[in-house]
Amino acid sequence: MSDTNLRSATISVLVENESGVLARVIGLFSGRGYNIDNLTVAPVERDGSKSRITVVTQGTQMVIEQIKAQLDRLVPVYKVLDLSEGPHLARELALIKVIGTGEKRAEALRLADAFRARVIDATTESFTFELTGATDKLDAFLDLMRPIGLAEVSRTGVAAIARGVKTIS
Amino acid sequence: MDGTIASPELMNSGAEALLRALKAQGVDVIFGYPGGAVLPIYDAIFQQNEIKHILVRHEQAAVHAAEGYARSTGKVGCVLVTSGPGATNAVTGLVDALMDSVPLVCLCGQVPTHLIGNDAFQEADTTGITRPATKHNYLVKKSEDLVRVVHEAFLVARSGRPGPVLIDLPKDILIAPASYREPSQTQHRSYRPRTEPDARRIDEAVALLKRAERPVIYAGGGVVNAGPEASRLLTEFTRLTGFPITNTLMGLGAYPASDPLFIGMLGMHGTYEANLVMHGCDVMLNIGARFDDRVTGRLNAFSPNSKKIHADIDPSNINKTVPVDVPIVGDALATLKALIAAWKKDATPVNKNALAQWWGQIDVWRSKNSLGFHQPRDRGSIIKPQYAIQQLYKATRGRETYITTEVGQHQMWAAQHFKFEKPNHWMTSGGLGTMGYGLPAAMGVQVAHPDALVVDIAGEASILMNIQEMGTLAQFRLPVKVFILNNQYMGMVRQWQELLHGGRYSSSYSEALPDFVKLAESFHAVGLRAETVDDLDRVIAEMIAVDKPVIADICVDQAENVFPMIPSGAAHNQMLLGPGNQDGSGPAVTNEGMALV
Secondary structure, three states: OOOOOOEEEEEEEEEEOOOOHHHHHHHHHHHOOOOOOEEEEEEOOOOOOEEEEEEEEEEOHHHHHHHHHHHHOOOOEEEEEEHHHOOEEEEEEEEEEEEOOHHHHHHHHHHHHHOOOEEEEEEOOEEEEEEEEOHHHHHHHHHHHHHHOEEEEEEOOOEEEEOOOOOOO | OOOOOOOOEEEOOHHHHHHHHHHHOOOOEEEEOOOHHHHHHHHHHHOOOOOEEEEOOOHHHHHHHHHHHHHHHOOOEEEEEOOOHHHHHHHHHHHHHHHOOOOEEEEEEEOOHHHOOOOOOOOOOHHHHHHHHOOEEEEOOOHHHHHHHHHHHHHHHHOOOOOEEEEEEEHHHHHOOEEEOOOOOOOOOOOOOOOOOOHHHHHHHHHHHHHOOOEEEEEOHHHHHOOHHHHHHHHHHHHHHOOOEEEOOOOOOOOOOOOOOEEEEOOOOOOHHHHHHHHHOOEEEEEOOOOOHHHHOOHHHOOOOOEEEEEEOOHHHOOOOOOOOEEEEOOHHHHHHHHHHHHHHOOOOOOHHHHHHHHHHHHHHHOOOOOOOOOOOOOOOOEOHHHHHHHHHHHHOOOOEEEEEOOOHHHHHHHHHOOOOOOOOEEOOOOOOOOOOHHHHHHHHHHHOOOOEEEEEEEOOHHHHOHHHHHHHHHOOOOOEEEEEEOOEOHHHHHHHHHHOOOOOOOOEOOOOOOHHHHHHHOOOEEEEEOOHHHHHHHHHHHHHOOOOEEEEEEEOOOOOOOOEOOOOOOHHHOEOOOOOOOOOOOOOOHHHHOOO
């Protein structure tokens, strides 16, 4: 088990939606020296009583097991699920602003079409695209936009869920 | 509590509702220090007699006192401090309790809710500051939450792996009327620690233990935390198996030190036999210990050929630093019960021949007498610190004696030379290593056990970190004995400088120490001093006989070091032994080792 291979893990944490709960989770990562590659949080119960936090992190198998155990012992945590242990879906949304004119502008639109990015705002010298997908799809699109006028990007971080009938609760 | 939920009853103030909830939780004493934000609570305390308040001289001491109270009784300790500096002063104590799994509830004043975030006088972001310093913390923003939060805080503090819980109480919440409810029997929404071990894991563990040729039981503070019955079952199980057993620093007393199966404390300053047993064993049962770095030494050389069974109530302790073969998540008491039942049920005999051979080897290691020292007896001879502890131990045998310590060489000598037969009689700061812990902790122990002998084995440097508590001892007539092994050095720092930094004693010599005898007298206590070996027994006898707080200033050999010692970054089989017991010069410390603390 003294394996030194790093792996990426997508961990969903169902928490009591109380003040300071996000700080507890983030503080745990920074205090114990774990990485957060990205993180999302939002209430998921109708009455707003529970939130779901999704953290993408990296570590050796031993560190990832440790992260899950540490998360699980926080008092307001209901459930910790390591989605990367099984088949799962992970999606991110990005808003991407591209500024340019002429051929570059046309090229941006063509590529956006190929990636199924939606135009949600346009001026004569800019487009803002909305793109949803796996992290690597968003990364690929941004790489293509960079030389043709990528000006700004806002990403949500990953929302993830297990495939099939499996649920977190 | 019959499980029915009574309808809420409105109390005149939050402070009154708070005190009623504390009483319902069994609180009989609070260690605290007043201030503006907590005045309503102090007013409510003034108007009742069931809960006693011990006024400390510094908030850090309030927390350590509550730790001493909690660890010597098994109950939850209770602390009350004011906002701002009151809270920040308490932080060291909270982290100490977190590291050593001590159940506490710390009540903390806060500026009124409408001023939070305005940089008001004596405001601090207490829940922010103490989030990583506690097992859990709360800020009460609404009166209707107050009593529920108090009951919940006690549940969280004492259940699962115990720890400190802080409740931040804005002043307006303490003043406004609040409803009171008895604790409910319903389960916590999200917090449900597991206490019952998995039966299959228990069977796997017993199967391994039965086949073991060179087994060891390594028991820690988790057994003490699980209550005296867990210690009794640990003793029963160990005798059933006939295996050698070692205790961690936190676990001392969980197994009777006088028992022949006990091979002493393990780790950095553990016995030769305990560390070599850990290194050479083929099956290790860790129960209620966490493979702390003081215990394991260099991780990749730790007990290289053993199958490891690890029983712990905290799943995050399992596979944290040392990968184990059989993980058992559960309370030490439940786990020991299950182990005993499974051991009796499994008819496989133990390997008697192999076990006899193992004990033969252990006896050879034992014969090294690794804790040995030489005390010259000629008139005027300087006192060896180990000898001082040994004589203190002899003089207190047969009495109900509780020992606390500060942190450093004296702490290790106390752990090595004072023999504990029962749990809950040894209070020391293990995880955090907090100098200044011992005196306030002793204070808390004495409050809980007014007729017992309570001794803080101290160093002259550590004791000065919370010396102001001598005032508390006088005010509340707490006859705590402070037994200072005075070598005029921060001894453990000096030892590391001698062994690892070429004898350059940078800032480890305390010039201008106070006259501890006069210092005791100025605090209405008795001051005694032993300058040579001829004075020692008389001073100890007088210290025990006086029904007042005492400082006994024991002048000891300045050059003495704690041995055995596993130097930083070394393995268990690379111990340094004391002078006259050395195999060679010991292992060289690597650069990697130098970086370790």
